[in-house]
Each structure stands twice: as structure tokens, then as C-alpha cells.
Amino acid sequence: MTANLTRTVTGRWQALYARPLYDHARPAGTLYQAHLRHLLTRRLGVRWEPVARGWAEVAGVPQPVIRAFSKRRAEIEQMVAESGYASARAHQTATLATRQAKEYGVEPGTLLQRWREEAEALGFGADQVVACLDSASAAADPVDEERLFAELAGPGGLTRQASTFHRKEVVEAVAERVADRADSPKVEQLVDSFLASGEAVALAGGRDRVMRRTGNLEREPDLVTWSTPELVTKEADLITWAAADAHHTGDRAGDGVDAETVEEVLVAHPGLSDEHTAMVRALADPTAGPILTVAGRPAAGRTTATAVYVQALTATRQPGVGCALAATAAGESKPPAASVPPPAGPPRPSPASSWRPTGHRSPPGPRSSSTKRPWSAPETSTASPSTPAGPAAGSSSSVTLTSTGRSRSAASSAT
Secondary structure: OOOOEEEOOOOOEEEOOOHHHHHOHHHHHHHHHHHHHHHHHHHHOOOEOOOEOOEOOEOOOOHHHHHHOOHHHHHHHHHHHHHOOOOHHHHHHHHHHOOOOOOOOOOHHHHHHHHHHHHHHOOOOHHHHHHOOOOHHHOOOOOOHHHHHHHHHOOOOOOOOOOOEOHHHHHHHHHHHHOOOOOHHHHHHHHHHHHHOOOOEEOOOOOOEEEOOOOOEEEOHHHOOEEOHHHHHHHHHHHHHHHHHOOOOOOOOOOOOOHHHHHHHHHOOOOOOHHHHHHHHHHHOOOOOOOOOOOOOOOOOHHHHHHHHHHHHHHOOOOOEEEEOOHHHHHHHOOOOOOOOOOOOOOOOOOOOOOOOOOEOOOOOOOOOOOEOOOOOOOOOOOOOOOOOOOOOOOOEEEEEEEOOEEEEEEEOOO
16 A cells, blocks of 8 residues: 655655556556465465466466456456457446455355355365365476576567566566576566666666655666677678668669569559658659668558568569557558559548658667658657667568568657
């Protein structure tokens, strides 16, 4: 229980700045579950099912019993299913709508007897409960720190779905992976050891400084942004390659899509605006640089135009590799079996100056993620500056297409 008021050093009562409490609610819950598993294993010999999203069920308890004693969850899921929505807000609304008044004045013994009768009716009586305890195999093995750190820094670890992370994500990951082998102080120690090891790299340029009561501006460990050496190295290699190759585009005249094919594909998509047409032509230009950046507002049609460029690649039988942060964008950009249907509706008007080349940028620094800003569209899209601190930080969606040795990137960020 945390009070929402505190007394300051000046003697005034003020409300707490509660955002950090919300930010750390999930890590705190995951840490609590790890501590609980450790104590129940050590004291009662409880065994556990695999940990999923920070939680684990007691091994030996049948699923029908678990479902029967998860009444609130069942009620919530039923209401969500009936509503036809599956968002977080829908679950929150269902949680409040199904909440019933608590039974006050009921003796603990009465509740315990009621729960025992419900469990016995499902075939889970006292003997079955005892069978879940005092397991000889419940002795916790020591944590292999080297293996744990390798998993955290590997492709399936902290950077599986994001290129950067914070300490709270490390707390969650460690608490899940240690299962019942560590209590909360040990988890915290493992987290600090991982961040101090060579498997994690602190990134510069983040908002990780806080003003202490003493007036000193100090770095707050919980606010530091981290990544892995592998991702940082790959980003540096990509930038070095792009900077070196940016001056050698003339000898790659055969890498693009021929103009005739591009025009044929564009004719099949009359719904494209002048802006999107210019984008497709620029991406297919054999004299363009190795990395091209397209930036614009959400729903500006970047994914649609990229799909048309993919069709041009497919028409010339050029191999391409695409990736996107959003599954929807990836599906829309995937080469179709036959052809990409043109967008519905009349062509959208677009100013003639929507797409214009802006030339090469200055040589990229060690933290930049692009070498050129080839277009700017003030009315419907905005050219994106160099990516801020951290690998791939700040971009909301991206599509990267690789054809015959050249990487063409279409990265977009909300403005």
C-alpha cells in the first residue's frame, strides 16, 4: 500500500509523482512471483509448470481445478468475447463491470471449507494437495549466470522484439528465467551483474539524468537505455557500409528496376498520388544511394507505395527481402501471387513539390541510422532526421527491401 501524499523536505504535503509506480508495476509483479516461487519451493517443496509472462502454475494441479478457481478471469473473458472486442480497454471495462461486492463478515474458516468442497467436487482433495508438496525434485539448482546472460543478450532475449531495453525489462526477463531458483535480492543482483557485464551496452543521449535533493544532477540507472553489443556492432557496420557506398552509385546501373517496367506497374495503379508515384520511381532508380529514407504521417500510404515497388521487383524477377515492425505492414508489402490490386477510389491530388530531392547529408556519425534524406513532403509527409540515440530508436514502422546487393530502406516515423 502506497500513500498518494508525501511530506517534502520543506514541510509541505504534496502528491506523489506516480508515473514511475505504473511503469514498474509489471516488473514488480514479476519479481514478486519469482520470490514467491522460491519460498514455496524451498519451504514446501512445491514444483512449478514453466513460467509464462511472469506467472507459473503449481505442478500437479489439474486444469479444470485451475479454471474453477479463476472465476474472475473467466467472467472477464466471457464478457470480452460477448462484446466482440479484444483490446486492453475492453478487458479493463469488463474487469470493472464484472466486479462484485466483497462478502464482508465471512469467517476465514467458512471460506476455506467452501474452497475445499469445490476442489473435492472436481476430484482434487487432500491427498492430491499433499502430492503437490514435499517433492524430492523440487530442490532448486544454482543459476548458471554465464548461460543466463548469453540468453538475455541473444536474439531470443531482451532484443527479440525491440532493439533497446531498460533495467525494468531485465528484471522481468531474469525473474522469468530463474523460475524458482532465486529470491528477489538474488534477482536484483543478477540484473546488476548482467548490466555490468560485457553483454549489455549503455547508450548515450537518453534522458537518464535526475536532480537529487542535494542539487546534484546524477544518472538514474532505471532510466538508462541499453542495447546489446551485437546490435550496436551491426548498426555501426551498416552505417560504415552505407557511408562508404554512398559515393559509388554510378557503377550499379544494373541494380535498379528498368524505367519501362516501373511505368507499366504505375499505370496499373492509377489510385497512387503524385507523391507515391515519385516514391516508387525513386526507390527503383538504379543511380540512387544504397539507403533511402521515406518519412511521413501515419496512414499516408507509405506501405501501399512500397507494395507497388515490390511488384516492380517481382516483375523483373529481382530477389527482395522485406521486413516490417508491424505485422500488418509486412502483410501488405508481401509480393502477391499474381498482382497487387490498385487502391480503391479516385487518385488523390498531391502538390507537385510533395517529393523533392534534398541531396546527401553530412557524413553520418556513429549513432546515425541513415545516410540520405532524399525526399521531403511538407503537406502529407515529413522527411525524417537521423535516428536518435540507440539502434532503430524512434521509428514507428519500417520496410527494408534488398535487391541484388543493394539495401533499399523505407523507414517511417510518426510526426
